[in-house]
Amino acid sequence: MSGPFTMSVEFEGSTVGRVRATKKGNDIVQCLGVQYATLKDRFAPAVIKSYDTKGDVIDATTFGPIVPASPEGPKTEMGFLQQSLEYDASALRPSDTECLNLNISIPAGALEGDAKLPVFVFIHGGAFLFGSGNNPTYDLARFVRLSVAKNLPVVGVTMNYRLGAPGFLTSEELCKAGYKPNNALRDQRTALLWIQKYIADFGGDPKEVTLVGESAGGVSANYHLHSKEPLFKRVICMSGTVLLEPPSSFESAEAIYEKATDALGLHDATPSQRMEALNQMDIQELRNKLMRAGIPAGPTIDGDIVPSAISYNSIKEGSCTWPAKYWCAGMIMGDCEYDGAIQGGRLLHRGTGLGSAFSKHVKTFFGDQPDTAAALLDDYNISSDMADNTALNNVLEFCTDICWYAPTVEVAESLADDIPMYMYRFNEPNPWPGPNRGRAIHIFDLAALLQNFNDFLDERAKQLNESFAEQVLNFVHGNEPWRIYKMNPVDDGRAANVLGPDGQVNIEADLASIVGRRAHIFPLGRKVGFDRLKKCWDGFA
Numbered sequence: 001m002s003g004p005f006t007m008s009v010e011f012e013g014s015t016v017g018r019v020r021a022t023k024k025g026n027d028i029v030q031c032l033g034v035q036y037a038t039l040k041d042r043f044a045p046a047v048i049k050s051y052d053t054k055g056d057v058i059d060a061t062t063f064g065p066i067v068p069a070s071p072e073g074p075k076t077e078m079g080f081l082q083q084s085l086e087y088d089a090s091a092l093r094p095s096d097t098e099c100l101n102l103n104i105s106i107p108a109g110a111l112e113g114d115a116k117l118p119v120f121v122f123i124h125g126g127a128f129l130f131g132s133g134n135n136p137t138y139d140l141a142r143f144v145r146l147s148v149a150k151n152l153p154v155v156g157v158t159m160n161y162r163l164g165a166p167g168f169l170t171s172e173e174l175c176k177a178g179y180k181p182n183n184a185l186r187d188q189r190t191a192l193l194w195i196q197k198y199i200a201d202f203g204g205d206p207k208e209v210t211l212v213g214e215s216a217g218g219v220s221a222n223y224h225l226h227s228k229e230p231l232f233k234r235v236i237c238m239s240g241t242v243l244l245e246p247p248s249s250f251e252s253a254e255a256i257y258e259k260a261t262d263a264l265g266l267h268d269a270t271p272s273q274r275m276e277a278l279n280q281m282d283i284q285e286l287r288n289k290l291m292r293a294g295i296p297a298g299p300t301i302d303g304d305i306v307p308s309a310i311s312y313n314s315i316k317e318g319s320c321t322w323p324a325k326y327w328c329a330g331m332i333m334g335d336c337e338y339d340g341a342i343q344g345g346r347l348l349h350r351g352t353g354l355g356s357a358f359s360k361h362v363k364t365f366f367g368d369q370p371d372t373a374a375a376l377l378d379d380y381n382i383s384s385d386m387a388d389n390t391a392l393n394n395v396l397e398f399c400t401d402i403c404w405y406a407p408t409v410e411v412a413e414s415l416a417d418d419i420p421m422y423m424y425r426f427n428e429p430n431p432w433p434g435p436n437r438g439r440a441i442h443i444f445d446l447a448a449l450l451q452n453f454n455d456f457l458d459e460r461a462k463q464l465n466e467s468f469a470e471q472v473l474n475f476v477h478g479n480e481p482w483r484i485y486k487m488n489p490v491d492d493g494r495a496a497n498v499l500g501p502d503g504q505v506n507i508e509a510d511l512a513s514i515v516g517r518r519a520h521i522f523p524l525g526r527k528v529g530f531d532r533l534k535k536c537w538d539g540f541a
Contacts, residue, residue, distance in 0.1 A: 008061050011111050013201025017053035021060045021106075027148065028141045029111060031104040031202060033064025036159070036194035037187065041279045042096040042166045043179045046190040048197070063088075063103070065095035066132040067163045068283045073130045077137060080342065081443060082434035083456050087136040096166060096283045100187055102194070103133055105140040105156040107148045110203030118208040118476045119199055120144075121157045121232065123188055125215025125240065125443075128167060128297040133158035137443075142451035143469060152473040155204035157195065161187035165278075165290055168297045170250075171257035177275050181253070181302040188220055189305065192231040207233065210476045214238040214446045215342070219245045222411065223299060225324035226307055234475065235324075236332040238445055239339050242320075243407035243534070246310045247299040256295060263293035312406075312530035315414045325418035332475060333408050334424035334445060334497075337516055340400030342442035344392060346541045355391035356384040358540060365536045372528045376536075379520035399541070401521035402533050409510075409522075410530070416486035422475065423485045425515040428464055428500025431457065440500060448499070460503035467505045471497065483507050 009029060010020050021031045037046035051058075074092070078084045110117050124131040124138055140156030147154045161167065167184030180186065196206045209232040213221035218240020224231055248256070261267055264286065266274045278286070299306045307321075314320040350357055359377055366373040377383065380398045382391060412421050426445035429438045447453045448465040449472060457465070475481040483495040496510035512519035525533055 010057065013053075013198070015053065015198055016051045016058060016201045017055060018057040019060055019201075020057050023108065024105075024141050025145075027108050028145055029106045029108050030141065031060035031102075031106070032062055034058065034060050034102045034104060035064065035098070035100060036102050037100040037190045039097045039100065042162075042283065043169075043174065043183065043279060045178075045180055046100055046183070046187050048190055048194055051198075060104075063091040063093075063134045064101035064160070065093050065098045066091075066134055066160055067099045067166075068094040068096055068287060069126070069130050069132065069163055073126070073132060074135045074137070076130070077126075077135065077443065080436070080441070081137075081447060081453070082430060082432040082436055083453055085136040085452060091134045092132060094283070099160050099162070100190070101133075101160055102191060103140075103158045104199075104202050105144045106203045107144060107153045107155075109148075110153065110155065115203075116200055116205035116208075117153050117155050117203055118210065118478075119157060119195060119204040119206070120154045120476055121159070121192065121195060121209055121211050123159060123161070123211070123213035123217035123220050125213070125217045125219075126163070128184060128216050128245070129164050129291075131163070131216075133160045137447065137452060138450065139452055140450065142454070143449070146451060146466065146469055147473050150470050150473055152470070152477050154473065154476055155199065155202060157199075157204075159188065159191045161191065164287055164297050165260065165295070166283075168299065169257060169260060169278075169295075170253050170300050170302075172250075172254065173271050173274065174257070177271070181250075181300045182305050184297075185220060185223055185299060185305050189224065189227070189231060192224075196231075208476075208478070210234040210236060212236040212238070213240060215240045215442065216245065223306060225322045225328065225415075226305065228323040230324075230327040233328070234330045234332075234478075235328060236472065236475070237334075237411075238449075239335050239404055239442055241333070241407040241411045242310045243312060243315070243410065244403055245298045247301045247306045249301055249309070253300040259293065260290055260295045263289050263295065312410055312525070312534070315410050318414070320414070322415060322418070325415065328419050329478070330420045330422070330475060331415060332422045332424065332472070332481065333412055334426060335400075335404045335408050336426045336442055336445050337440035338396070338400055338436075339404040339442040340396035340398075341436055341439065343399050343403075343541060344396060347392065347395070352388055354388050354395065355382055355386040358382055358391065358395050359384045361540045362536060365539060366528070369528060372524070375527075376524060376533075379518075379524065395540075397518065398521075399537055401518055402525075402530070402537050405517055406521045406525060406530060412485055420480075421485040422481055422483075422497070423495070423510055424468075424482075424497040424499060425510070425517065426499045427516045428461060428503070431461065445499070464499060464503045464505060468499055485510065 170181035218237035494510035
């Protein structure tokens with residue numbers, strides 16, 4: 001988290017005991033690296049932290065360890081954004097067992113008196129492989145400072161949770177050894193339970209928690225709507241839904257586990273030897289071998305935290321149920337005009353001739369429906385003889401629509417009758433030099449919301465960012481941020497908050513032609529099935 005730390009302060013909590021924190025400026029107290037759970041080993045279930053109020057002072061003046069991931073994570077993310085923030089590399093020291101911690105940003109005045117503030121809890125993204133709540137992009141100090149200035153004060157929390165294999169690898173063998181599936185989601189759940197139990201000591205109101213996630217964090221937040229137990233009161237999914245990362249079947253997870261153990265040289269080991277190796281092997285060696293082998297990380301159906309299969313079809317038909325409709329008081333969803341830009345790196349291995357390769361893939365995939373293949377390629381203006389840069393842009397526009405835009409509509413439609421729904425469409429372009437300049441790329445909505453890049457923006461863009469943040473702060477406080485999504489059962493009754501371009505913030509009908517989106521995906525999806533279109537994309541990337 002960037003910016004000067006001026007001094008340390010101490011305060012007393014009735015449930016956690018004495019806490020030593022850092023003051024950022026004169027108005028924000030930050031409690032860094034607050035451990036919310038312990039781990040016996042890297043695959044073990046998280047055990048929520050308990051405290052001896054008579055014990056040692058909790059030192060929350062420095063960041064805690066992060067989950068082992070790429071040390072270049074912040075540079076990679078800021079490279080994609082094409083603008084850098086200063087940060088302390090020591091904030092990114094990894095540990096596979098001491099990594100479950102929180103960073104809490106508090107208005108200094110909230111630690112005085114009995115008033116409790118709404119809580120803004122943020123889950124970072126990174127494809128369930130990268131990222132950290134310690135990254136400077138996610139520093140909540142500016143956001144919390146703005147909340148005070150707008151007379152909508154909040155307590156802000158970022159979390160670290162397990163990624164990669166420790167976060168998601170599962171099999172019958174691991175389950176028999178006492179290791180549950182979906183550790184990453186379970187870690188997040190444990191963090192939310194910690195917040196329910198302890199956040200009052202940090203000036204927060206456990207009854208007024210808003211869960212916020214971006215990208216894989218948005219996917220995670222969407223998954224937590226399967227909880228029968230209220231874990232939060234409101235939720236915000238930014239450029240991420242369950243349809244971006246639908247769960248694997250347990251059969252698929254078994255196949256992934258077998259491939260993973262082969263990649264680690266454990267094929268001929270006994271189950272107990274495999275358990276020992278998975279926990280004792282150097283974590284970076286384990287991570288690197290699995291990355292090279294292309295082992296994915298993502299949720300698995302477990303009948304519990306991920307109760308059943310999820311697809312466009314299951315959401316449309318209603319077989320994907322959302323217990324949170326009985327307890328969630330409001331939801332914001334949204335996307336960026338060019339979210340698919342984040343997937344550009346996945347196509348680098350294809351080299352030249354991208355238009356030709358994608359055209360061939362689509363025609364082969366829809367071999368039984370040549371008219372569908374022709375319509376897709378025509379709608380997105382993709383041909384075999386086009387320049388690679390143009391082909392990349394157009395292919396990623398298809399990716400944007402099937403992975404981000406269409407999912408926001410489908411998920412919103414499935415929930416809007418039961419949960420007050422608010423939609424945004426982020427169209428403000430990235431202004432910084434680089435290939436993504438001039439487009440509203442993935443993560444740029446989050447950069448706008450949290451205010452951390454404002455020093456590199458013109459006044460018009462800064463004003464948009466502040467307006468967006470104020471709308472979200474109103475939502476966190478239980479107010480209506482903008483017009484509700486679903487006003488009546490006709491298309492023009494769907495409303496969206498359109499942010500940009502040109503610094504404009506307007507409430508419009510959520511129609512593709514009005515909110516700066518392409519409508520192609522919907523007739524294609526209705527004809528051939530959205531799930532098949534998604535499989536077409538997944539098979540190419």
